[in-house]
Amino acid sequence: MNWRFENFELDEAKFELRSAGLPLAAEPQVLSLLIHLVRHRDRLVTKDEINETIWHGRFVSDSALASRVKTLRRLLGDDGRQQRLIRTVHGRGFRFIGDIAENSPAPAPARVKVDEHPAAAIEAPVNKPSIAVLPFRLVGIGGPYAGIAEALPDELIAELSRLRWLFVIARGSSFRFRSASADLRDVGARLGVRYCLSGTAEISGTRMMLAVELADTRDCGVVWSERYDARLDDVHSVRETILSSIVAALELQIPLNEAQRARLVPPENLDAWAAYHLGLDHVFRFNAKDNAIAGALFEQAIAKERGFVRAIAGLSFTHFQNAFAGHTPDFSEQAAAARRLADEAVALDGRDPFANLVMGRAHWLASDLEGSFGWLERATQLSPNYAQGFYAWSWAEALAGIADAGQEHSDLARSLSPLDPLFYGMLGTRALAHMSRGEFEEGAVWAERSARSPGAYKMNHAIAVAAHELTGNHERAAAWADHLRNTSPEFTGADFFRSFPFTDKPAKERMAAALARHGI
CATH class of the missing domain: 1.25.40 (Serine Threonine Protein Phosphatase 5, Tetratricopeptide repeat)
Known part of the structure; x- marks a missing residue:
């Protein structure tokens, strides 16, 4: 759903707020708050409802909520005195009062049902890594917690969809595979995905055990697995921790698996994404030889796919590393190249976390730590489980x-x-x-x-x-x-x-x- 008000456009599907057609940088919780207020603009939204929707029932202080509302008002050019768009009902909650024009997205062309012609049902991008998150299998009598087996995968789909490099199948398609004996090759063929995340939620007494497994649908090999254990009376408070852990693990494990498979392909036959992931594997070894190999692979990816933002950001990172680690003697030239490529990546896609990270690091090379903070913070806002973003940000903060x-x-x-x-x-x-x-x-x-x-x-x-x-x-x-x-x-x-x-x-x-x- 798209909503228009004043010179703003709120795009729910893209999770984006635009002003005069240009995307605005907004914290995820702030944007979620705006979407909820606009969607329910016909009534008062209580503080308890906001707590349940934005923080999933986890206790937060009134000052935390007030901070998000203040940030949202500032984003919209509103304030607590004018209350032009967001009205405060003291002691109770908030209401969106702006005039709204509502645009529903055009209906998608009719598709054949997944169950009829499996291979033609869904078309993921040809080379981009793709994943289907299946509903978890409930073991035991869940009682009031039975919904967790579908709630967690549903939230995982939403979180993984924010990773710009990963194509994520929507719930409406992936949740058709509810059978415990679903064949992974069949899932891969029907949904057109390389990876499948499945799991079990076992309720036993006062505890819930969650087992999660990432498999490669091309050979049914297990790429990664993990187990989580939580008390039932504490399951909702640890839900965010579990979600963050899974998303962060996939952000590391999928590229590693892609790089491993890319090594089996002759270099001249690598497609853009394979070259990119293989380049990532080399660049993080942080030595001169591997950094040079990574640079060549990123250049190969860019040559095969013009405007490939992540490969451009990767190439910026290799120049950053050359300067930072002293792999080459020309510090100034390498720093300038890192900044030029970071500028290009951000211009092509300012919402890509990796592009924002390399821009922050380019500022660092120019001894502009203060200038780096905004870019590194934005990288983690765009991807709240982005370990590399938090790592780079922590360096800048420690030095300052x-x-x-x-x-x-x-x-x-x-x-x-x-x-x-x-x-x-x-x-x-x-x-x-x-x-x-x-x-x-x-x-x-x-x-x-x-x-x-x-x-x-x-x-x-x-x-x-x-x-x-x-x-x-x-x-x-x-x-x-x-x-x-x-x-x-x-x-x-x-x-x-x-x-x-x-x-x-x-x-x-x-x-x-x-x-x-x-x-x-």
């Missing part, structure tokens, strides 16, 4: 001395993606957050974990040197300094601070002094 937020976002990134290829960096961010607060002992613990993690490289080793030196553990600091000199003999303190543009001056001075004491 915003230690509490940096620690919170670092922890969230790790919880969303516990097997992330850049997990060592997430640990390093937590270390910097502690060091920024003067908590050197805690910082040293996290720095040590970071430096010892698989994939850790010179930046993490330098943080370990400084962290241990600041605790007075000169011996451990010297050991990491020796390791750094052996593995990266040309690395200097100037290189470190060029890549990490601290705006927290006291923290930078402490770090510089600690590194200098070990000849770095």
Whole structure:
């Protein structure tokens, strides 16, 4: 459904608010609130109803609701005094009072039912990864919780639909496969999808056990699986955690599986999406050789599909990495290329989280941490389970001395993606957050974990040197300094601070002094 009021257009299907035809950046909860108020504009919407709709019954303070309403009014050019579009009924709730023109989308062309001609029923994009989320199978007597077996998959469809790189089959089609013995190849053929997410919800006494499985419909192989356990009286409060965990896992596991399959294809025969996913696999190995391979694969993807936003963003990321990690000596040229490609990606699709992330990182290379915050925050607003977005945001916050937020976002990134290829960096961010607060002992613990993690490289080793030196553990600091000199003999303190543009001056001075004491 589309609604028009004043110069705004609210597009429910695209989950988008436009002004004069241009999309506006809006937090998901704020946009959900607007949609609910507009849909029920003929009556008062109570605070309890908003709580149930927006926060799924989870307790939130009145100030949290007031903040969302204030943000929404600001987005619409309204305020609490004028109440031109949103009226407050004190102590009770809110009502949308603007004049609305309603546009229903044109009816879709008639399609053959899924059950009649399976292969022709639904056509997903040819090369884009696609998924069907099936209703979960209920085991046991669910009683008042029986609906969870369909409620969770329904919410998963909504959340996964926000991933710009993934084609998600609508509930009306995927929920036709309710049989416990549904054949995955049949699901793939009928719905035209590469992946299928299924699960069981088992009610036993006072607990619910949820088992979830992601399978590749092309060979019926299990790509990922997980189990969750929750008390029935707490199931709704942990629902958001379960949803976030599943979405974040799929955002990591599907690209990894796509990259693994792409390796079996001759390079010259890779389609755009296969080249892109294989490029992602190389770029996150964070070394010069793999970064160069990733760049070539992203360029191949762009050549095969002009305007491929994610591949353009990936290419921007390779230039960021060249500058940040010092893979090449031309820092300024690489930084400029990262920004140019980020500009191009955002211009093509400003709602793609990866495009916003690389734009934030391009600002970082220009020592504009403050300028990076808005882009990195927007990346996580567009995709609330985007671990890489929260990770990059936490780095920027730690360097700016915003230690509490940096620690919170670092922890969230790790919880969303516990097997992330850049997990060592997430640990390093937590270390910097502690060091920024003067908590050197805690910082040293996290720095040590970071430096010892698989994939850790010179930046993490330098943080370990400084962290241990600041605790007075000169011996451990010297050991990491020796390791750094052996593995990266040309690395200097100037290189470190060029890549990490601290705006927290006291923290930078402490770090510089600690590194200098070990000849770095």
